[in-house]
Amino acid sequence: MKLHHLFFPLLLCWGSFGESAAPDENRASWRDVIPVLVNQQHQHTLAAVEALLERFPPKHTMSLERQAALLLLDNVLFDPEAAEKPALQAFFIVRTKGVVAALHQAPVTRGARICKLYNHGFIVRTPSVTLAFDLVSGRHLGNDGFVLPDELLEDLACACDLLFISHFHPDHADLRIAELFVRNGKRVAAPEGLWETRPFAEGLIYLKRTADAEQTIPIRGGADSVKVINYPGHQGDPVANNVVVVTTPDGLTFAHTGDQSNTGDFEWIDTVSKTQKIDVLMPNCWTPDLPRLIAGFNPVLVIPGHDNEISHTLDQRKPSWLIRERLGDMAGRAVLMAWGECYDYAAE
Known part of the structure; x- marks a missing residue:
């Protein structure tokens, strides 16, 4: 041709x-x-995510279906403009409402119910106390659509006894949430100096940063109390970051690391388990040498946080598949959770 x-x-x-x-x-x-x-597309994807998460809840052994659900969620969140998507804004609010509903379900009579919220936010309920860690409203993203409404924040504050804030960065410290906690008679353990000139400052507690002293925080008007060791952590070199180990009246102990990321602090991290029996560790998933940090605390259960924080650039976001890789030989202790999920921990 x-x-x-x-x-x-x-x-x-x-x-x-x-x-x-x-x-x-x-x-x-x-x-x-x-x-x-x-x-x-996001609406349909997130609807599938919710259906799969409901059918395949958090467990140590992750099914293929649950892996698929978390990967689908990773794909939606791995978007430079994720906070601007109405479907994700609605998902954020609905998932947070799910936590409030879980906290109003049958009371916890044994162990703990651990609920994961956005970023590194957690609520831990035991038979005696409800603790909150690094709760945020989404306001730090600067998008009015990606903000939890005040009535929902009020529900969270009313459901808890005490809020811990690890450091001053706005994806961990939320002024509006702290204000609502104090207004509802709840204590807020904040980093030293944070909001000290605000009208609600009288409701703030500034814990000493020392590994050598156990401190007591009264709750419910002094009717009970929790014991806290506030380890002197850091994010990098300049940012003071409180790493709290909290023991409840039930004798359960929970650790939350905030943005702990200073290799010099392994001097004390490596020794935590020598004096503390940690039930549940809630570390930031991107911390340097995550397996070593877990080994230092030696918890029964690990629930990583700070995954897919969408105010960070894409190279700083940590999807579920990468967290599984970073856990290394500690993966068997971990349960990976999405926003709005709760896990019932049965204390040994």
């Missing part, structure tokens, strides 16, 4: 493609539709 016999049909095809090209105004209207289509 001669070359010109092939070339002529190609010209015909090229001409047909050219003739079907959309006018500029049509292409512009398609561009306007794209965000709507992307949001619809």
Whole structure:
């Protein structure tokens, strides 16, 4: 076959493609539709995520279906503009409402119910006390759509006895939440100096940063108390980061690391388990040498936090698959959770 016999049909095809090209105004209207289509895609994806998470709840051994659910969620969150998507904004609120509902279910009579919220936020309920750690409203993202409403924040504050804040960064310290806790008669253990000039400062507690002293925080107007060791952690070199080990009146002990990320602090991290029996460790998933940190605390259970924090750039977000890799030989102790999930820990 001669070359010109092939070339002529190609010209015909090229001409047909050219003739079907959309006018500029049509292409512009398609561009306007794209965000709507992307949001619809997210709606369907997140609906599948919720259905899978409901059917395959958190466990030490992760089923393929649960892995798929977390990976689907990773894909939605691994988007530079994730906070702007209405589907994700609605998901954020619905999942947080689910935690409030779980806290109002049948009371905890044994062990602890551990609920994971956005970023490194956790609520831990035992038969005697309800503790909150690093709760945020989403306000730090600067997008009005990705903010929990005040009535929902009020529900969270009313459900808890005490809030711990690890350090001053706004993805861990939320002024509005602290204010609502204090207004509802709840104590807030804050980093030294944080909000000390605010009108609600009288409700704040500034714990000493020392591994050598157990401190007591009264709760419910002094009717009970928790014991705390506030380890002097750091994020990098300059940022003081409180790593709290909290023992409840039930005798259960919970540790939350905030943004702990200073290799020099392994001097004390490596020795924590020599004096403390940790039931549950809630570490930041991106901390340097996560297996070594876990070994230092030697907990019964690990629930990583700080996954997929969407105010961070993509290179700083940690999806579920990467957390599993970073856990290394400690993966068998860990339970990976999504926003709005709760896990019942049966104390040994």
